[in-house]
Amino acid sequence: MNIDDVPQEGNRTHPGQRKSIYARTTNGRLGLVASSGWEVEEIVTRQAVEAFEALADAARKKARRGESSPLEYHMYRARMDLALLAQASGLWRWRVRRHLKLRDFARLSPALRQRYADALGIAADQLATLD
């Protein structure tokens, strides 16, 4: 890649930030060149972010209808899945899966609520809400 081919298309996933990539510079040698963004990268980054947003959105609707617990919504909002939430909270996967159900979630002890809140980086009282 030559310095003139380094994309300067802007990228709304890193607004105002440039990243460095290696390209052939004006002295004929490969070196770091600042890039304001490449649309290809914007497409794939937004795709990954939107996939989690869609999951969180669906989980929120389900929770509103009373079909699942708010924990599922918060899990996807924190860009986690079941495996990751289990690791982050230090709980068995089957236990987390149970707590995704409204009935078991409602019975959670304050200690477990705190544990989930810590893993998700939110306050314990936020866990029961859909904010």
Added chain:
Amino acid sequence: MPTSGFLHQQASHCESGVMSAILRHYGLPLSEPMAFGLSSALAFAYLPFIKLSGLPLVSYRMPPKAILRGLQKPLGFAMHTETFRAPEKGAARLNALLDAGQVVGLQASVFWLPFIPPDFRFHFNAHNLLAYGRDATDGDYLISDPVLEAAVRCPAADLTKARFARGVLAPKGLLYYPANPPREPDWKSVLPAALKKTTRIMLHTPLPFIGVRGMRWLARAIERLPAATDAQATKLYIGHLVRMQEEIGTGGGGFRFMYAAFLEEAALLAQRPTLAELAAELADIGDHWREFALAAARMIRDRDPLDPARLAQQLREQATREQTFFVALAKAARG
């Protein structure tokens, strides 16, 4: 406020950038490509049994910490590393080192770092950055994250959370700094050894999912994607490949451009002009990786029909090109 006279410098990849900066600070100027190439960090791996949000791990380099470990022998120094069970202890130790004027390398999860743009904050635990000081009044850390343009500040609670994130590749508060100063190596012996190791990994790893064989294996998996029945899943899969190749701080083209820059430098230091010719070849291969990324992105946005077979074909051509390239590199390394 002690800042140890440290100067931030942007790089393209976190681990090689941190190593380049930390070695420079402790007395040995070493470029990022040299840190990357000398530690034989280039690779290809397709690991379908390790899933990230349900998608296979695909990597264009050796596993995390390979650069950190791989530079010790050629540069004749030992990297002192510490991990912690209790976050409080990890924070206290970092503070003590910074107050003593040390510049310290850290491993952390990207997700919990507030200065990373929100769209990049996924649960990737093997991010590397440097701490070079601490604000005595509010306790903020002075951070040099090599993928950012400028040095930043980070509240203590956020950094501690990021250093003690759990899950795959959990950092466990890892911090590191050289125990003794690195020294300039005998380039004519360390460079051929580093090249040889990379060619062995790319051509002769006895596992079908590593090196050029791994590319062919991945091509087969791409061919089998359910493009007709589940376009959404297929698009997520190919988008994931492009993210691993371009987005995760690779310097473009899945580290191929950075390794080409290393070869150019190596040609001068080891006085092997053949390596400069090979650098140009690898830069061409990097361009083909960029074409692969572009083709995938166009399919994701429906500008081109979703056709995994075409991507698989492109990947197989890359495998052939890289095979030829690494055979030539192995020959050049022998001298």
